[in-house]
Amino acid sequence: MTALTEAPVAVEVDGLTLSGPSGPLVTGVALDVKAGECLGLVGESGSGKTLTVRAIAGLLPRGISRDAGRVDTADARVGMVFQDPMRSLNPTFTIRRTMREPLVQHHALSRRAADSRALELLNDVGITDARRVADSYPHQLSGGLRQRVLIAAALACDPRVLLCDEPTTALDVTTQATILDLLQRLREERELAMLFVSHDLAVISQVSDRVAVMYAGQIVEAGPTSEILRAPRHAYTAGLLRSSPSAGDPDEPLFAIGGTAPQRIGDLTGCRFASRCPWAATECTAGPVEFTRLGERQSVRCVRPADVAASLSLPAESGGWPRVTEDLDGDS
Numbered sequence: 001m002t003a004l005t006e007a008p009v010a011v012e013v014d015g016l017t018l019s020g021p022s023g024p025l026v027t028g029v030a031l032d033v034k035a036g037e038c039l040g041l042v043g044e045s046g047s048g049k050t051l052t053v054r055a056i057a058g059l060l061p062r063g064i065s066r067d068a069g070r071v072d073t074a075d076a077r078v079g080m081v082f083q084d085p086m087r088s089l090n091p092t093f094t095i096r097r098t099m100r101e102p103l104v105q106h107h108a109l110s111r112r113a114a115d116s117r118a119l120e121l122l123n124d125v126g127i128t129d130a131r132r133v134a135d136s137y138p139h140q141l142s143g144g145l146r147q148r149v150l151i152a153a154a155l156a157c158d159p160r161v162l163l164c165d166e167p168t169t170a171l172d173v174t175t176q177a178t179i180l181d182l183l184q185r186l187r188e189e190r191e192l193a194m195l196f197v198s199h200d201l202a203v204i205s206q207v208s209d210r211v212a213v214m215y216a217g218q219i220v221e222a223g224p225t226s227e228i229l230r231a232p233r234h235a236y237t238a239g240l241l242r243s244s245p246s247a248g249d250p251d252e253p254l255f256a257i258g259g260t261a262p263q264r265i266g267d268l269t270g271c272r273f274a275s276r277c278p279w280a281a282t283e284c285t286a287g288p289v290e291f292t293r294l295g296e297r298q299s300v301r302c303v304r305p306a307d308v309a310a311s312l313s314l315p316a317e318s319g320g321w322p323r324v325t326e327d328l329d330g331d332s
């Protein structure tokens, strides 16, 4: 396998700005993914992860427009795996029929050749009784099998890029682990550039080489997974880490970041997290906050990353997550 540092960039997004009827939803998103690499995109519900992925796939929902930015997939074929296989698979088609269509369309295969390729693909995703599965309807399969089928269908166009949007969220923990293993194996074998979306930092940390953290339509922190987990520099990332169920004492109540994300990001000038941030000061909302490099590989959109870092290095009870004392913009 090619070393990641030398691998070609397969997906590049720059300045991506998307709007809906009520205003901007995603602003200035920039990211890249190399062949064979997995970039994790993490953030809470509504932060703009799915819209970003859909923009890359060229599948923006009706009513959402791309106002600015560049999406370059280097003419590579793009496959997509969604969260809910039941909604992505046509319930009135057998799996064989669902898989046949892209194979006939993309590869101009005959029906017979497409059916035999479908069986190969089902085998490739670890389905041992591929014939039975091919003859089944989606409702006759378990959630894990349906997700494998969806992955097989995504591979039908022989993609170089695989966009995975919460592919394991609907699955139980054991099945989740097997699907994550499968995606890892396929990425390595096929040198896929993978963009993996999840609200769950624990899942992201298992599969991703690098992580980009989204909040209120922006990337607020990005860097190698190990750095982000060990030394978050944005308060939102630190809060996400603390609120991960695996992070704390199982006898303690789960930590939750106070407040809610802003509904209308177009109205905000400074840091969009300021109203929920224990480290926020007046400078945070005075003007736009740039996405700034920290060291070689980590970047953050925060005017006080050193204060966040210093505070996080203190014991949790004294400094891990101070109380929010100031209501900066009344948005919380």
Ligand SMILES: Nc1ncnc2c1ncn2[C@@H]1O[C@H](COP(=O)(O)OP(=O)(O)OP(=O)(O)O)[C@@H](O)[C@H]1O
Pocket (backbone or CB within 6 Å): 020, 021, 025, 043, 044, 045, 046, 047, 048, 049, 050, 051, 052, 061, 062, 063, 064, 199
């Ligand atoms: N079709 C649409 N029309 C109007 N607004 C939309 C549409 N799809 C998404 N949005 C809005 O865009 C914002 C970002 O949504 P998006 O689905 O990308 O977030 P997400 O981070 O993927 O969240 P989730 O994890 O819940 O899917 C949200 O405020 C959402 O309400």
